[in-house]
Amino acid sequence: VQDLAGHALDAAVAAGAGYADARVVTRRAQHVATKNGEVDSVSDSETEGIGVRVLVDGAWGFAGDPRLSAEGACDAALRAVAFARASASRARTRVELAPIPPAAGDYAAIGRRDPVEVPLEEKIALCLRAEEGMRRPEVKITEANVRAMREERVFRSSEGASVTQRFVECGAGIDALAVSDDGRVQNRSYPSAHGGSSAQTGWEFVEGLGLDREAPRVGEEAAALLSAPACPSGVTTIVVDAEQMVLQVHESVGHPTELDRVYGTEAAYAGTSFLKPGDLGALRYGSEHMNITADPTTSLGLGTFGWDDEGSPARRQPVVEGGVLTGYLASRETSALIGRELGGSMRADSWSRMPLVRMTNLHLEPGAGSLEDLLADVDDGLYLSTNKSWSIDDKRLNFQFGTQVAWEIKKGKLGRMLRDPTYMGVTPEFWGRLDAIAGPDEWTMFGLTNCGKGQPGQHAHVSHGTSPARFRDVQVGVRS
């Protein structure tokens, strides 16, 4: 495999590339889904190929080829060079890369039990057992799923980088959908909406989620939501659970701090950012309680690696400190543009896509105390749990998020359950209303596999660690 990458680099340089890198990726993934006590799907997928990225006269080119042969590697390299050359002749600026030492070494995920090797029967049985616990007369649909993935990625560059990385992921989730006789629909999920939560480790992560344990609560809450009153409209204090805080961090901090968005390269699709290069070290992003860290070294994180997909080493970097913007997620190209060494966030979702600036593991650092402490200081408010809907504008300012459930907070205690809660805000104003974050004991990391960006589109796997957090004076209960 190292030789294949070498063939590609040799071909690219011989054809005129000033810089070239090659990634050889082999991946095997499994997904098991059950629904209403039956197997909905059992799938096992393999994909492999080589992706070659080149700079010719300061212009990018990229080509992917599924053939892991010298012929496939050379074809990909020559096609990438041809595409770059066709663009270079019209380019007004040259891409420059911030210098980095050539990467060398190996990385391997740590885990006890390879999740791909866990028998499918065991995966199916786990799903069916978890489903069983959610059953209630009102719950018309129960679903469970598990996923497992193993990937090897070899990276080499014309600057001498040569690394081999082995990744292992697994995850699981359960959902209950309750339907009333008059057609109203409500759902609850665990440990997270949108397919559950994943981690980069062995099968022990899935076993530790306790799907069986949580299933009865999930079913009961879905059923109870059918008769719960609607979340009222108004301005109030909200306490947001760790799962919904993941979405809040992801959408309103993660994406706007991607430096390619700041420079406009995602403008046509995912959008830009309200942040500007000169905001670094100066812009007040939120209250003094807000500390955000990008950390591709976090144990179990889906964004954990030895080196990113252009060979920059993993390192922990602050993004917001004491409410002030102090970092960006960046590539070698955008680091050169901003004149700061910020690289290490370039990731591609497969061999057939160019790396983009992506989140790795982006965490909201914990504060102090417990969830109960956060609630205790709320006279009248809402506790919001588990993402249901999300939307944010192209500059990552104006957002509206919905959660599966809310509970009233009255004089520091949780009260009635409420259905269909939503809240909205404008990013720096909202984070400015952050007045408390629960402590390390409440800090939980969730792994998501559905972060979309790029054209052609790419799904990134990212993790976020968060604790429940409290925000004052927030608009809730948005209605159409």
Added chain:
Amino acid sequence: VSRALELAEQAVAAAQGDEADVSVHVESSGFARYAASAVHQPTLISDETVTLRVVRDGRVGCATTNRTDDEGLAAAARHAAEAADSSPVDPSFAGLQEPAPVPEVGGYDAATAALTPEDQAEAAAEAIAAVPDFGLYGYYTSGVTEMAVASTTGLAVSQSMTDVSVLALAASGDASGYAEATSWRASDLDPAAVAREAAEKAARTRGAGQIEPQTFRAVLEPYAISELLFYFAFTSLNSLALLEGRSYLSGRLGEKLFDESFTLRDDGLDPETYPKAFDLEGVPKQPVLIVEQGVARDVVWDRRTAKQAGEGRVSTGHALAPPGQAFGPIPFNLSMSGGSAASVDELAEVVGDGIYVTRLHYLGVVDPREGIITGMTRDGTFRIEGGKVTTPVVNLRFTTSFPALAAGLLGLTEERTLVNRSDFYDERYPFGTLVPAVATDSFTVVGTGSGPGL
């Protein structure tokens, strides 16, 4: 025999089971993505993906691979057999499609298939050169997709499709405008004209003002109504959602839910869309009348949901490949009937006072059962005053009911536009919606955002 069908038949021969079907996807595409008037994410993709489903003693398992040599196909066959053997008997499995004639459809253009990376870069350059006063962001892309389905029942169908799209966001710090075009024939597209449309729109967005949130009368360009329609379709025009009570149409088929001017079909045979001869189970595409003059008539079906529904239901040819069937069938060829308005200006006259929306951003379904969708407007939002499109306004947060929007239609343009709906994740599969611009009396804005521009 196409490469895709050849692979499909090889994979069927390699399958280890009582029965098997195989869908194959072969892609060759190029993507000249540009930003700030320079190509920055140029991507060439070639790939072959084989999805194999086997049935063993009533148990069903699937495997997917892009290793298409004998060893790779044998491994996929082994994985599918293991998946089946690990599963209990699947009582919902509807069996494999029997051979049936598939319709002759268009959707393939040899000239488009022959486009080279140099051609794609040249087309991007034409778009960029047409807009000297703004930065241009977007892409020019073209591709060839071969699909095939074969099975142990003797089914063997294949289709080659081409697609080409140009997308243009013309933008500066304080202005932005948007346009796009798509077709299965590259000769239908004029990248420079699309870029100029975006630039002309952008020039009108400077100095955007605030507006008080409320339910507006509105004109929605095809780009905007297409996206709302597809989000509604994904959650409500899908028979699985219908059967599970999650669809807006659950329990409402046969009722007059929308304005009489709202007629909606899904028609894979329509050459004005991206034509498709069969779905990913090999079922021939059937045209489906979904809404007839405001009355909800039907949704789209695959073999599994048709079996679940019973009562003589059959698949309409809208299945995804087997592992994706958990989402239910999807209408990939939606077309809304047009109206009588000669232009969007005529629609603005009908609206009188309201807003004009070019494009939407980042939609989210707040309540699928009620068809409530949230998102932002962007890259060309204006006031309509006295029947004229007048001054620009900032981007607007809407949380609106699609059914209310369609019940409140005030007019539709006669002309319809095919709007690409693929974001090109995973394997390339061209699809879009054929829609007019519309005027409605119900578009609910709940907040305001930032101004146009980067």
